[in-house]
Amino acid sequence: MGVSNFTPAQFTLLQSRLPFTLATNQVEISPVHQPLLLDGTLDQLQQLRIRPMAWSCLGGGRLFNEEGFQALRDELAQVAHEVNADSIEQVVYAWVLRLPSQPLPIIGSGKIERVRSAIVAEKTQHDPSAVVPHP
Template sequence: MSNILPIAKSTTVGPLNAGRIAYGCWRMAGATASEAQSKIEAALAVGINMIDTAPIYGFGKQGFGPAEAVLGEGMALGGLRDRVLMVTKGGIHPPNPYDSRAQTLIESCDDSLKRLRTDHIDLFLIHRPDLLAAHEEVAEALTTLRTAGKIREAGVSNFSTDQLRALQSKLDFPLSASQPEFSAIHTDPLTNGDTDIAQELGLCLMAWSPLGGGRLVPGARGEPGSAEARVLAVLEEIAGRNDVGIDHVALAWVLAHPGVGSALIGTQSEARIRESVKAFEVQMTRRDWYAVLEAARGEKMP
């Protein structure tokens, strides 16, 4: 029996097929339409078809949606909309800071549809839990949007397992995705139930910041003796054996977990977008995977 961990290249979000590396567009605001087109085309060329954005990305003097707007322009310029799984979100409303009342979520989705120049969102996520919104009201909004054909699938981002399960109890259709932070230096999903509930409910767990916010890329250096430094040392050793970058090993480590559906990258470099799929070339053993986790924890597994 092989000790090499299998890392599939595709996954599902409900009935939708997706590449396991997704492209996050939180840094897209400020780009031109042609630049956005080129980046999405670079992603599609290597099988990255799930494109993630949100109204809050780029929020500032222009208000909501600058990242969505340029993404919509870029997709229209290249005729790309039908080739991508479009993910966006709702629920973050400065200075509230959160507002997931039914009408707010419905209006947010309608505005996103206009900016993205599309008639439907493939996956609509509640960006962060609004502690003042009843789960029943959030479910009402998602049901209304889905019945109207404005969204195909629904999910949550940054929800605890209890919050996710409570929302699911108010819906008569299954949630399809959950989006927590997960990386080799942020391993909470392994113990807080995130990866377990994804497997229990058949959710596509979309790991955001799988490269530790840029701390797990070539050239990164952690403080001596820190968890980051320990993890980088192990990633570098595995990368050397596989002739890839430590960022590819970091992505492979996340994707190797059976509870993870996809990992979100956010680079603005077309070359790095294309090279991200080297993660699928990493020959990672069970011992390798646990060595990374032990480095993160600073102790051997019990």
């Protein structure tokens, strides 16, 4: 059994009351939503050796559609060029896959192109710390 969007305190409290180990915490991990990189959620899961499930890696489409993220799109396009990725989508999935907590991305799309992009991202080589700047 896992949970969704639990803070570290909520996760710890629930775990302390259960007779079994929680399997995961499903959380939003995206270049357009980065609080979990700093609030201890991913750190806690890494410490517990629990891989988070990452939903909305592309920000629910906000990454592609909102004007406020144009600079981020440009930066991701530059990284895509540098690592020979086919798209910024591949760069984002590659970044998520290489975070220290080893998240498991939830693709959330029925479009085969999106699924292929996520699969190819696993093979994309780059330095994850250089990939996604703060928006």
